[in-house]
Amino acid sequence: MEESISQKTINIINETADLIVANDRKITSKMYEIVFTKYPDLEKLFEGISQEQYKKLAQLISMYAVNIERIESLLPALKEISLVHVAKMVSPVQYPKIGMALIQAMEEVLGSKSLVKRNPNLSWGFF
Ligand code: HEM
Numbered sequence: 001m002e003e004s005i006s007q008k009t010i011n012i013i014n015e016t017a018d019l020i021v022a023n024d025r026k027i028t029s030k031m032y033e034i035v036f037t038k039y040p041d042l043e044k045l046f047e048g049i050s051q052e053q054y055k056k057l058a059q060l061i062s063m064y065a066v067n068i069e070r071i072e073s074l075l076p077a078l079k080e081i082s083l084v085h086v087a088k089m090v091s092p093v094q095y096p097k098i099g100m101a102l103i104q105a106m107e108e109v110l111g112s113k114s115l116v117k118r119n120p121n122l123s124w125g126f127f
Contacts, residue, residue: 010068016110017065023109024058030105031057031098039097045088061102 020027032054036043060077067073 005068005071013065013068017062017068019110020065020106021062024062025054026109027061027102027105028054028058030109031102034101034104035098038101042094042097045090 032046032049036046060074060081063074063077064071
């Protein structure tokens with residue numbers, strides 16, 4: 001099923017993009033902390049993960065925020081990342097776990113400014 005992002009969501013992401021960019025490394029570090037606490041079995045998959053990976057994920061999240069109205073411009077980067085995921089045998093059932101951890105990390109780092117807090121009916125990646 002294909003659903004498009006609503007204008008309301010776009011507006012909130014536009015408003016919060018600067019906050020995301022300013023806090024991107026904090027958000028990704030918190031996200032991994034949540035993932036490894038909730039799903040210790042995933043730790044092995046990320047064994048030896050470098051600071052470079054934290055940086056790449058942080059950059060991607062910022063890129064999403066800034067380019068939300070031209071998301072297709074991210075396709076080449078997303079294709080590369082999906083190849084990494086395929087090589088690591090990531091399965092579809094694992095995505096909600098990481099996605100929810102990312103949302104929780106945003107809420108914890110951004111507090112009341114988080115878009116999830118401001119609009120409980122939507123969250124990043126789950127429009
Ligand atoms: C929420 C969606 C996700 C995003 C936005 C994301 C993003 C990324 C990015 C940007 C990279 C770096 C790719 C590169 O090196 O060029 C990466 C690598 C990786 N991702 Fe994801 N990912 C997601 C979901 C997942 C899931 C569900 C898993 C597995 C549970 C996973 C496991 C990995 C692993 C193991 C790597 C390689 C890390 C290494 O080099 O050791 N990712 N991901």
